[in-house]
Ligand code: B12
């Protein structure tokens with residue numbers, strides 16, 4: 380094994396990651412030195428993450444990088460910027476979070492991480508790394524903040540002074556001891572702009588979030604969206620950027636293209652997932668036509684969305700979200716496609732939310748479509764949605 384020089388390894392990791400499109404790279408020790416487990420448990424106890432399968436066992440793992448790599452000593456935290464200039468949608472189009480504008484970020488950030496980890500392993504002369512991005516149990520923001528990659532804002536995202544909050548986070552956990560960096564002293568100060576920018580009241584202003592109210596969560600859950608939340612979603616069909624768009628540090632950084640498109644590598648794992656490495660996703664996935672999305676069936680879904688960051692929950696979730704967005708558009712032109720979805724969509728979730736959308740639009744045609752369907756619909760949940768949608772139009776009301 381070559382002589383170990385932590386500073387040189389850190390420099391190598393930084394240089395390679397920056398070359399591949401990262402905007403910053405910092406290191407922190409691989410242990411919970413700042414109450415990470417406690418913060419996670421408090422958040423779970425409040426029910427903030429009630430739609431996620433998170434519990435005390437998860438918190439213990441997420442605060443301890445040795446759950447990812449035995450003998451872990453350092454975490455190399457990497458920020459990778461993505462586009463922050465998504466196109467403004469037309470009235471008949473849905474809104475989609477900026478990060479969907481590039482092909483599925485999991486595989487793209489993973490490629491960057493694998494490439495850098497491969498270089499570290501080669502320099503160390505053995506396998507001394509494991510990578511994580513989004514899907515592994517590690518409190519990514521907390522470690523990134525402690526490494527000084529940025530500070531956690533009141534919208535709960537990590538804000539990099541270099542590239543703002545429109546960054547993905549990735550980590551290389553290693554059992555090498557690397558020179559650590561210091562956390563930043565920056566905070567949001569008196570700014571509170573993101574709080575009123577959130578249409579669902581998810582942000583409390585104390586750096587915590589009720590994630591069950593966040594549109595990013597509502598549009599990716601696989602069961603029914605609570606009725607009271609549906610009107611607040613507007614025309615977002617995947618994720619939401621409103622709190623980050625209101626955030627002043629984001630206004631001072633201009634990130635126009637996801638630098639990740641430069642990632643190309645030949646690590647064995649990269650060859651395995653190589654099929655996913657491509658440039659930006661087609662433009663129409665960033666501004667999807669709502670009616671087209673509502674009518675999406677499996678071959679069309681696979682072709683257009685399966686590989687994007689909004690594809691992983693499957694087609695029915697996207698059709699459900701399109702139904703809610705069409706209801707919130709209050710556009711009577713949406714009544715025929717919603718009526719068709721209420722009649723023909725194979726998935727009760729989509730039929731149920733289409734019923735809600737027809738009730739929200741509330742035109743005479745919408746109401747009679749609901750009444751017609753009630754005579755033949757057999758699914759109990761869909762019938763309940765139709766009943767609720769018709770409720771305001773019952774005799775004597777409205
Ligand atoms: C679950 C999850 C969600 C949930 C919950 C979000 C949340 N804020 O917790 C939902 C679906 C809502 C979500 C939404 C989004 N997400 Co998300 N999500 C995750 C995931 C998988 C786990 C997060 C988690 O454990 N949350 C529980 C909270 C309690 O933990 P935490 O976020 O780590 O919070 C720590 C700090 O806040 C700190 N803390 C707690 N209290 C306090 C108080 C003070 C004063 C301070 C300073 C700190 C502090 O302690 C916590 C524990 O260490 C991570 C990936 C990962 N493995 O970490 C991605 C991740 C956080 N998501 C990410 C992204 C990009 C998003 C979206 C922007 C996507 C979008 N546009 O739709 C939105 C942002 C919405 C928002 N305002 O947060 C990025 C964040 C990048 C960044 N710059 O911070 C991550 C890191 C994925 C990645 N690898 O890039 N997400």
Ligand code: SF4
Nearest residue numbers: 577593594619621622
């Ligand atoms: S992503 Fe949207 S819904 Fe979620 S906290 Fe931010 S503004 Fe609110």
Ligand code: SF4
Nearest residue numbers: 532533567570573626
């Ligand atoms: S909008 Fe203001 S308060 Fe909210 S995260 Fe950004 S800087 Fe902090």
